Amino acid sequence: MSQPTTQNEGQHHPIRLYLVVWVWLFVLSACSYLVDFFHVAGYLRWSLILIFMALKAGLIVAVFMHMAWERLALTYAILVPPLALLVFVGIMVFESEYTLFTRVAYFVAGS
Template sequence: MAQADTHDPALHGTAAAAQPVAHGEGQQHPIRLYLVVWGWLFILSACSYAVDYFGLQGLLRWSLIVTFMLLKAGLIVAIFMHMAWERLTLVYAIIVPPLVLLVFVAIMVVESRYTELTRLLSFGTGQ
């Protein structure tokens, strides 16, 4: 008994013709998406400049500036570098290393404060 070929388009009728064909060209995103992102980048930059304009000082100033900077970088990476549409492994390959570096920096900050405290307790505050 002969077995029918399951890959024959004649057996599937119009189902084979209805499937989309993948093209080698890239996916085109609507221009509105890019305009919205540019708008948000402008707003975040204005907020960053407003921190200086209003004369905020200390930890609040730097935390706001770094927050706005990270938000802008996230938008640029997600939309203009097309990370929002990439595979999860590629996103992890780009996002995880800087996060690991930030964890190491945080560990170094904690260790430096411990070392400073130990030195002050052991050797005194000087003359």
């Protein structure tokens, strides 16, 4: 008697999901290029570019790296460190004005 073999080939997703994600990536890239095409300037330009970049990265991580179907602990292990870095960058941006003010005050007072 031979025992039936079971093969775990992993989780297969329909091709439609990948095509939809590729279309969304194309649309988001087109929107990012349109920001330059329409000569958007200043903080709005950089905000839009960063938003489109984050959305594209989120789609890639969620679907192509299969994070949308992974355990919560693995998701936290991959997503929390970049989020912590963003928090620290935000703190540095917030504190930069104070640091600049302090340097200018002491350099001007010292001369």
